[in-house]
Amino acid sequence: MPSDQSTWLLSIPQDGDSEGLLQEMHTKFSSKSLPTNGLAHLQIPAFKTGTLESLITLSEELPKQDSFFTQTIAKIVDILRNLLNNDPSKLVQHILIEERPVDEYLLNDWSWNEGRYVLHKSLKEIVDTLAKELTSIDNIMKSKLNNYNLAKGSLVQMQRKKTGNLSIRSLVDIVTKENFIQDSEYMETLLIAVPKSLVKEWNSKYEKLASMVVPRSSSSLASDEDYTLFSVVIFRRVHEEFVNNCRENKFIVRDFAFSEENIHTQKEELETADVTEKELWTELLRLARTNFSEAFQLLVHLKVVRLFVESVLRYGLPTNYMGLVIKPDPKYSKKMLDQLQAHFTYLGSRFGRAAGAKGSASTNEDFIGEYQTLLEQEMFDFVLYEIPWITN
Numbered sequence: 001m002p003s004d005q006s007t008w009l010l011s012i013p014q015d016g017d018s019e020g021l022l023q024e025m026h027t028k029f030s031s032k033s034l035p036t037n038g039l040a041h042l043q044i045p046a047f048k049t050g051t052l053e054s055l056i057t058l059s060e061e062l063p064k065q066d067s068f069f070t071q072t073i074a075k076i077v078d079i080l081r082n083l084l085n086n087d088p089s090k091l092v093q094h095i096l097i098e099e100r101p102v103d104e105y106l107l108n109d110w111s112w113n114e115g116r117y118v119l120h121k122s123l124k125e126i127v128d129t130l131a132k133e134l135t136s137i138d139n140i141m142k143s144k145l146n147n148y149n150l151a152k153g154s155l156v157q158m159q160r161k162k163t164g165n166l167s168i169r170s171l172v173d174i175v176t177k178e179n180f181i182q183d184s185e186y187m188e189t190l191l192i193a194v195p196k197s198l199v200k201e202w203n204s205k206y207e208k209l210a211s212m213v214v215p216r217s218s219s220s221l222a223s224d225e226d227y228t229l230f231s232v233v234i235f236r237r238v239h240e241e242f243v244n245n246c247r248e249n250k251f252i253v254r255d256f257a258f259s260e261e262n263i264h265t266q267k268e269e270l271e272t273a274d275v276t277e278k279e280l281w282t283e284l285l286r287l288a289r290t291n292f293s294e295a296f297q298l299l300v301h302l303k304v305v306r307l308f309v310e311s312v313l314r315y316g317l318p319t320n321y322m323g324l325v326i327k328p329d330p331k332y333s334k335k336m337l338d339q340l341q342a343h344f345t346y347l348g349s350r351f352g353r354a355a356g357a358k359g360s361a362s363t364n365e366d367f368i369g370e371y372q373t374l375l376e377q378e379m380f381d382f383v384l385y386e387i388p389w390i391t392n
Contacts, residue, residue, distance in 0.1 A: 004333035006386035007106055010324040011044055011307040012344060013315045021322055028343055034336055035329045040107040042323030045119055047126070047308050049319055055309055058123055062306050065131055066385075069299040072138045074390045076292045079145060083285050094289045097296055106300070106325050106387070117301060127305060134298050137291045144287055148280040155273040162270075166227040167193040167252045172263050174222050179231050180258045187214065188236050190243075193227040193252040202251060206232055209249070210242035227252075303385050310383045340382065347381040 002008055012021075019041070026036045049055070077095065084090040097105035112119070117126050161170035171191065180189040194202040207213050217233035234242050243253050304323075311321045328336050 001334060001337050002384060002386050003388065004328055004330040006388045007038075007103075008324075008326040008328065009042060009303055009307055009385050009387065010326065010340070011042075011311045011321045011383040012324075012347065013311075014320045014322045022324070025324065025343070028339055029336070032335065032339055034332050034339065038103075038107065038327030038329065040325040041109065042304070042325045043109075043111045044304060044308055044311070044321045044323040045112045045114075046319050047119060047123055047305070048121070049312055049317070050122055050124070054122070054124060055312055058127065058305075058309050059313060062127070062302070062309065065127065065302060066299075066306065068131075069134055069295070069302055070388060070390065072134055072141075073292065073295045073299060075138075076141060076288050076295060077390055079141065079284065079288045080292065083281060083288065094285070095292055096289070097293045102296065103327060105296075107327065110300070110325065112304065113297070113301065123305060123309065127302070130298050130302050130305075134295055137295050137298075141288065141291060144280075144284050148277075148284045151273070151277045151280050155270075155277045158270045158273055165193075165224050166222060166229045167254075170266070171229070171254060171256050172266050174229065175231075175256070175258065177258065177260065179219070179221060181233055186235055186237075187233055188239070189231050189233050189258075190239075191221070191254040191256050192230045192232060192246060193254055194230055195227055195250060196223075196225075198250060199228050201249070202230065205249060206230075206251075209245040209251075210234060210238035212238045213242065229254075300387065303387060306385050307383055310385075314383055341380060344381045 022039065022041050025039055029036045029039065077091075080091055080094050084094070092101075095102065100108075117129060121129075162173065163169060166174075175191065181187050192202070192206075203218065206218050207215055212235035214233040214235075217231075219231050220228055221231055222229045246253050307323060308319070308321065312319055315321070326336065326340075
């Protein structure tokens with residue numbers, strides 16, 4: 001059966017008026033204590049039919065397009081989720097169709113957008129136009145997402161340098177000019193991250209780690225849960241000796257040369273990266289919101305084309321079909337489907353539906369013939385396609 005996590009689009013031959021059918025279904029559902037607030041009329045335009053061969057070709061191609069459209073929308077929703085930190089209350093504010101909730105767009109007298117997709121064109125031209133627009137949306141979203149991810153990655157990398165313990169984090173915002181010997185030809189200041197458990201050992205050993213360490217030059221600059229950062233003054237000529245002996249004693253020499261210019265540059269780069277990330281986040285959010293609306297409308301238009309093509313192959317001419325939009329309540333979805341099949345069971349005998357659908361009448365295999373492979377895997381006495389609740 002169709003998923004109870006999707007909205008159903010139905011098509012049947014028009015024998016009366018659509019308002020009468022809608023009222024009839026409301027009455028049927030109400031009599032079975034089924035919810036009726038998810039029932040609405042769906043306009044199915046009278047497209048140019050074209051040749052039987054073109055319809056069969058479209059019927060084979062449309063499922064691939066359908067899958068691409070659905071996946072593209074799902075990716076846009078994922079982008080929105082990630083930008084909004086998986087907050088459902090915020091997400092629902094952005095998954096709108098022209099500032100309306102998805103359900104309102106589908107259930108509030110949906111109609112074909114003739115201004116953008118003129119009906120005098122062939123079905124193939126219409127489908128190509130829909131696919132071209134969605135491909136453009138997909139390409140734009142990929143490009144903008146890549147730009148944002150690069151900016152975010154750069155910012156995270158810079159911010160990571162400001163986190164972590166004193167053995168790895170940036171020291172730019174910890175040390176000052178006064179912590180260093182400046183402009184000395186013979187001496188230099190080194191920064192050493194000493195594990196908390198080895199602080200006493202450092203204090204007793206550092207003067208002996210090389211032959212030319214300035215006595216009593218060790219000074220504690222900062223401390224965290226794991227390390228204490230010390231400065232120490234040595235003569236440049238024993239640099240390698242001192243570093244090697246520190247390594248043997250598990251004292252971590254930080255590779256840091258004080259430069260006011262470098263410190264200023266790093267702070268400026270971080271501020272720029274932060275501003276850039278925020279700007280691209282805002283742009284991507286706006287674009288994802290807009291393109292969700294556009295892409296979802298394209299998907300619905302494509303679904304309606306599928307309904308029409310399948311209806312022609314199923315019911316034949318004239319091309320006069322009525323449509324229904326049904327958002328099933330998951331608790332009653334099976335009962336709702338059973339009621340639909342019971343109500344439209346007459347279509348089984350009238351149009352020679354295949355066996356296998358519960359509630360369908362006897363088959364007319366001669367009528368179906370070569371078109372059997374074009375029908376949906378699960379057979380109903382009416383044409384049905386689903387719009388998955390991608391936004392859930």
